[in-house]
Amino acid sequence: MRDAFMAALTEQAQQDSRVNLIIADIGFKVVDDFVAKMPDQFLNVGIAEQAMIGVAAGMASLGKRPIAYSLGNFPTIRCLEQIRNDLCYHDLNVTVVSVGAGLAYGTLGYTHHAVEDIALMRALPNMKVYSPADALECRAVVELLPTTPGPKYIRLGKNREPRIHEVQPDLSAGAPVLVREGSDVTLMVVGPIVTQAIEAAQELAKQGISVRLLTCPVIKPLNITAIRDAATGTAGIVTLEEHTLMGGFGSAVLEALAVHGWRIPVLPLALDDAAASTVGSQEYLREQNGLATHSVISRIADFTASV
Amino acid sequence: MVSSAGASHIGSALSVIDIASVLYGRVANVAPDRVNDPDRDIILISKGHSASGIYAVLGNAGYFPLEWLDRYCVDGAPLGGHVTAHGIPGVEFSTGALGHALPFGVGIAIASKRDAHPRRVFVVLSDGECQEGSNWEAAMLASQHVLGNLTAIIDRNRLQILANTEEISSLEPFADKWLAFGWDVVEVDGHDHDALETAIAGAHDRPRVVIANTTKGKGVDFMENSVPWHTNTPNAEQASDAIAQLEALREGGSR
Numbered sequence: 001m002r003d004a005f006m007a008a009l010t011e012q013a014q015q016d017s018r019v020n021l022i023i024a025d026i027g028f029k030v031v032d033d034f035v036a037k038m039p040d041q042f043l044n045v046g047i048a049e050q051a052m053i054g055v056a057a058g059m060a061s062l063g064k065r066p067i068a069y070s071l072g073n074f075p076t077i078r079c080l081e082q083i084r085n086d087l088c089y090h091d092l093n094v095t096v097v098s099v100g101a102g103l104a105y106g107t108l109g110y111t112h113h114a115v116e117d118i119a120l121m122r123a124l125p126n127m128k129v130y131s132p133a134d135a136l137e138c139r140a141v142v143e144l145l146p147t148t149p150g151p152k153y154i155r156l157g158k159n160r161e162p163r164i165h166e167v168q169p170d171l172s173a174g175a176p177v178l179v180r181e182g183s184d185v186t187l188m189v190v191g192p193i194v195t196q197a198i199e200a201a202q203e204l205a206k207q208g209i210s211v212r213l214l215t216c217p218v219i220k221p222l223n224i225t226a227i228r229d230a231a232t233g234t235a236g237i238v239t240l241e242e243h244t245l246m247g248g249f250g251s252a253v254l255e256a257l258a259v260h261g262w263r264i265p266v267l268p269l270a271l272d273d274a275a276a277s278t279v280g281s282q283e284y285l286r287e288q289n290g291l292a293t294h295s296v297i298s299r300i301a302d303f304t305a306s307v
Numbered sequence: 308m309v310s311s312a313g314a315s316h317i318g319s320a321l322s323v324i325d326i327a328s329v330l331y332g333r334v335a336n337v338a339p340d341r342v343n344d345p346d347r348d349i350i351l352i353s354k355g356h357s358a359s360g361i362y363a364v365l366g367n368a369g370y371f372p373l374e375w376l377d378r379y380c381v382d383g384a385p386l387g388g389h390v391t392a393h394g395i396p397g398v399e400f401s402t403g404a405l406g407h408a409l410p411f412g413v414g415i416a417i418a419s420k421r422d423a424h425p426r427r428v429f430v431v432l433s434d435g436e437c438q439e440g441s442n443w444e445a446a447m448l449a450s451q452h453v454l455g456n457l458t459a460i461i462d463r464n465r466l467q468i469l470a471n472t473e474e475i476s477s478l479e480p481f482a483d484k485w486l487a488f489g490w491d492v493v494e495v496d497g498h499d500h501d502a503l504e505t506a507i508a509g510a511h512d513r514p515r516v517v518i519a520n521t522t523k524g525k526g527v528d529f530m531e532n533s534v535p536w537h538t539n540t541p542n543a544e545q546a547s548d549a550i551a552q553l554e555a556l557r558e559g560g561s562r
């Protein structure tokens with residue numbers, strides 16, 4: 001997904017000289033092609049994320065379209081106030097990009113787990129939040145950037161995630177994207193953990209539960225009407241994300257349904273409210289958090305039986 | 308360890324290992340059987356990504372069973388890819404995001420002064436890390452409070468992830484910057500244990516920074532001063548070559 005992002009961005013930057021890629025010393029080899037093609041649209045500010053956002057804001061104020069890229073929490077939480085005041089308060093056209101969403105950097109430990117970013121970015125005014133599930137969704141998100149004003153946040157996976165979609169989805173309305181038809185329960189997923197959702201849906205089909213599976217790469221602005229409509233005829237919505245339950249995608253869906261007074265049963269599957277206390281890979285840490293495929297299967301089965 | 312774990316940062320680990328050996332082994336008032344002793348000195352590793360090197364030093368010094376090293380970054384094992392105080396004896400502070408330990412160290416130094424406690428605080432930083440503003444905020448405060456109990460040791464290997472520090476956001480004149488911030492500055496060869504010991508152990512009445520000139524990937528010819536060895540994982544062949552080179556060095560007595 002990282003490579004897909006960089007390839008799409010490079011094409012865009014070749015057509016639009018306002019696009020400037022700004023990094024804080026992350027992107028070894030990943031940025032090489034961009035730098036070779038457009039050295040004057042590239043800037044490595046050093047290991048200085050707060051400056052990265054401030055500099056991006058300044059450039060955006062003169063009409064540039066900066067893309068501030070780093071890893072994990074470095075481009076978001078490290079410089080949260082710069083994002084809040086310099087970007088969001090001034091509604092500046094800067095895209096913040098983080099590679100390694102969720103538990104992707106599992107063994108590197110809690111400092112490198114990006115598991116609160118959706119909540120924090122979502123809470124900021126003017127900010128748009130995207131979490132693509134595969135390379136095609138990622139490209140579709142990049143293609144939204146030129147026509148979407150103001151600050152934006154893209155939460156990338158790591159790399160080489162399996163491709164989910166046959167064709168590039170149209171994300172212009174922010175609607176969820178159908179992955180698999182089903183009639184009993186609707187499963188809405190953000191990010192690369194969709195691969196587990198697919199396995200779960202296949203297994204649940206064997207158990208006689210028909211899962212309608214969608215991805216929802218546009219988290220803010222949330223198209224709640226499209227989400228409601230997508231769940232029509234099923235017993236309810238299960239959300240799945242690699243993010244803390246508090247303030248994440250599932251939480252966004254619940255808030256929006258409540259605001260509209262739409263009474264649809266929702267089961268939000270997300271990470272526990274705890275810093276990972278054990279060392280382990282992404283798969284291992286998912287297991288520890290009740291997000292392994294077998295847990296997802298049994299939790300969906302229980303939910304479907306109960307509603 | 309790094310190879311079988313599929314991990315990175317081997318260059319960063321080899322760069323800092325002499326500093327860590329001297330600090331834990333010769334200078335600081337610390338010992339494996341006194342990890343909770345209130346009178347111990349405090350060592351903070353700000354470059355948390357050098358975990359494999361720091362853990363090798365701690366394991367060999369007896370802070371935890373050496374077998375832990377063989378399970379570095381394994382699911383459910385104690386040791387992960389960044390230094391953590393969660394369950395690892397000898398580690399005082401969890402790091403991984405750069406630019407966090409110097410402010411924490413200033414806090415410890417101020418609190419110790421207020422308690423009239425003689426403990427010393429040692430903070431190990433990397434050089435690229437000094438591009439983070441948080442370090443300079445702490446540096447200013449440290450001299451304001453005349454923290455003679457605080458020593459920063461900087462692993463000055465001149466490389467960060469993408470290139471040389473001087474090509475990205477230059478640190479030089481590095482010693483002058485620290486001087487201007489009111490610090491006592493000493494420069495040494497960061498692989499010379501005696502020189503390191505003298506520089507780190509010496510008394511000072513202001514905060515001291517030891518700029519330790521090092522070689523990233525020290526001791527392994529194909530890793531030395533090589534940008535990719537920040538990120539790359541050695542394969543089995545490279546790992547055994549590297550181990551052979553390091554063992555030859557140890558036998559030669561230069562380490």
Ligand SMILES: Cc1ncc(C[n+]2csc(CCOP(=O)(O)OP(=O)(O)O)c2C)c(N)n1
Binds near residue numbers: 319
């Ligand atoms: C706040 C923050 N930003 C970025 C990173 C990613 N990162 C890990 S190591 C490193 C740079 C390493 O260079 P240096 O600080 O000189 O340490 P060395 O490994 O050379 O000793 C970076 C940018 C990080 N860990 N923390």
